[in-house]
Amino acid sequence: MTMTFRKLFEPLKIGPCTLKNRIIKSPVTTRLSLLSGEVTPQLLDHYAAFARGGAAMVTVESTEVDSRHSRVRPNLRVDSDAYLAGLHELAEAIHLNGALACLQLRHVGMQGIDPVSPSGVSSQRQGKRGYVTPRAMSVAEIEEAIMLFSTAGYRAKFAGFDMVELHGGGSYLIQQFVSPHTNRRQDEWGSTFENRIRLPLEILRQIHLRCGPDFPVGIKFSMDELLPDGTDFEQATAFIKRLEQEGIAYVTGMLGSDETFHLGEGLQAMRAPKAQTVKYAERLKKQVGIAVFATFQIHEPELMEEILEKNQVDAVVLGRPLLADPEMPKKIREGRLEDICRCIRCGNCNDTSTVTHRKINCTQNPATGRERDYALRTALSRKKVLVIGGGPSGLEAARVAALRGHDVTVLEKEGELGGQIRVASLPIGKDHFMPYLIGWRARQCQKAGVKIEPGREATPEVIKEYNPDVIVVATGAKTLMPKMPGVHGKNVVSAPDVLQRKAKVGKRVVVAGGGLVGVEVADFIAEKGLAEKVTIIEMRPQIGTVEMGMQNRVYLTQKLAEYGVAVQTDSRIREITDNGVGTVDKDGNEIKVEADTVVLALGAVSEDGLEARVVGTGPEVCVIGDCKRPRNLRESILEGYHTGLCI
Numbered sequence: 001m002t003m004t005f006r007k008l009f010e011p012l013k014i015g016p017c018t019l020k021n022r023i024i025k026s027p028v029t030t031r032l033s034l035l036s037g038e039v040t041p042q043l044l045d046h047y048a049a050f051a052r053g054g055a056a057m058v059t060v061e062s063t064e065v066d067s068r069h070s071r072v073r074p075n076l077r078v079d080s081d082a083y084l085a086g087l088h089e090l091a092e093a094i095h096l097n098g099a100l101a102c103l104q105l106r107h108v109g110m111q112g113i114d115p116v117s118p119s120g121v122s123s124q125r126q127g128k129r130g131y132v133t134p135r136a137m138s139v140a141e142i143e144e145a146i147m148l149f150s151t152a153g154y155r156a157k158f159a160g161f162d163m164v165e166l167h168g169g170g171s172y173l174i175q176q177f178v179s180p181h182t183n184r185r186q187d188e189w190g191s192t193f194e195n196r197i198r199l200p201l202e203i204l205r206q207i208h209l210r211c212g213p214d215f216p217v218g219i220k221f222s223m224d225e226l227l228p229d230g231t232d233f234e235q236a237t238a239f240i241k242r243l244e245q246e247g248i249a250y251v252t253g254m255l256g257s258d259e260t261f262h263l264g265e266g267l268q269a270m271r272a273p274k275a276q277t278v279k280y281a282e283r284l285k286k287q288v289g290i291a292v293f294a295t296f297q298i299h300e301p302e303l304m305e306e307i308l309e310k311n312q313v314d315a316v317v318l319g320r321p322l323l324a325d326p327e328m329p330k331k332i333r334e335g336r337l338e339d340i341c342r343c344i345r346c347g348n349c350n351d352t353s354t355v356t357h358r359k360i361n362c363t364q365n366p367a368t369g370r371e372r373d374y375a376l377r378t379a380l381s382r383k384k385v386l387v388i389g390g391g392p393s394g395l396e397a398a399r400v401a402a403l404r405g406h407d408v409t410v411l412e413k414e415g416e417l418g419g420q421i422r423v424a425s426l427p428i429g430k431d432h433f434m435p436y437l438i439g440w441r442a443r444q445c446q447k448a449g450v451k452i453e454p455g456r457e458a459t460p461e462v463i464k465e466y467n468p469d470v471i472v473v474a475t476g477a478k479t480l481m482p483k484m485p486g487v488h489g490k491n492v493v494s495a496p497d498v499l500q501r502k503a504k505v506g507k508r509v510v511v512a513g514g515g516l517v518g519v520e521v522a523d524f525i526a527e528k529g530l531a532e533k534v535t536i537i538e539m540r541p542q543i544g545t546v547e548m549g550m551q552n553r554v555y556l557t558q559k560l561a562e563y564g565v566a567v568q569t570d571s572r573i574r575e576i577t578d579n580g581v582g583t584v585d586k587d588g589n590e591i592k593v594e595a596d597t598v599v600l601a602l603g604a605v606s607e608d609g610l611e612a613r614v615v616g617t618g619p620e621v622c623v624i625g626d627c628k629r630p631r632n633l634r635e636s637i638l639e640g641y642h643t644g645l646c647i
Contacts, residue, residue, distance in 0.1 A: 391419020
């Protein structure tokens, strides 16, 4: 039975504005602006894609009202009239593609350069990052911040935006003032609840004075900081009620603070519970008369409709799902759920802008942030393309090449598509990898006319039979077997074999390697109770890698501690014996770790044998993915997309 999405596509009134449906694009930092904070063509293309894809309102990323306290650069700015021309273009690009335009306003306070805060209290997490303790703002600086917010709101209206949103979460300045955890002032801007909420109330009043009461102002705010001395739900509700009295148009409810959003089950980690904010937002909605939105871990269309049908919230605010597929709203409306490219919740998009300092990108959607350069255009001449390997990189190359008009065939020597994703989907919480990464690409390949032949190896004779113009080699990688004494012992198994249950482990297990695979296989063994004692040996100073994503890494390291998994870092395995491993630490000390089983998780090496056999045989040859060089999933899919685009 086909599900109908009646509630999801009902209009919604926000002041004088009407949203055509209940899907709102969440503000996500892109770093696509110029270093000086101006709008770029890439930024215009990026936001136009969400509007064109069917979102009712596109909320533009956090825009700095005071660049003296920016968190990252480049970052969009609205603290000068010099930015009006670009912002006008941005609002117009969103409008021309069918959506309302909202600009989120932000002052990062203690989170940025020249850190300032209500009373000089720094978050614990900031201290671990090595941030300087912020200085307390003077009364003059507080009054200036109010002026900067109100002027920014006026500029947004002048530039053509339909409304603005105050960023009251993220442990930024507004949240810092409202929270008793960070606001310990004893003057008229602190000490009591009424004084702590004075800053956002004054900001709202001043924007209304400048822009008029018919210009909607919303707020994104943490409904519970999850701190013992922070803003709890009751205080947050009282605050929102006061904002409602002052004419706030809507609230987008989030949870946590910079110190807590990643703790416990996490808010955006891959295994974090779905729609955690909804139960809070539902309680809030019962106590206020304004529109209440929810965000975080609301990825499936069916879940969106269920939440709205139950009247738990008035709209859903989507970030990562729309990065993976900007056309999700349009596809839902047309009943094409099988065509939606689903977010895999890897966290790459968030880490891109906040941890690794790169421009926005998406593992699933290589065109994110490159919308114009990576637009699919019909090839000038039709070619016969033979893709060897049915993993994510090969299937992506085949999909894109076929959409551009080429005649494409995929050969996969195994009886099943997927490559390394078949194993990568086995760790706990990653069972969606096969349907989202491989199932979607295989389905889109078939719709584009790609001929897929599993169970057929690409021998020279087979390749000659197809007589291709272009060969794309995407044969993947295999587990690295290190050269060390004892590596071929009977007590040594590979991480893939453990995950596939092809190999059993004993009561005491050493996992050799603390990268992505090592951490996941240790978690798998510990959580499923396959061993009594698990120890990870890692040569680097810490376990986990950037590829895991910050929130997923924090989540899993907390789980390992919960299960009692031992971690030995800055150590190299010198030999494997029948009784365990001999290691050497960074100071040269030899340490023996007893184990019944040693699980190898030291990385992968390329399956590059085919390349030598096909290069120079006549057809153009492209070598992509892990068989060229082992790399992370995002890079493999990106290379597949780029190859399909260039054929």
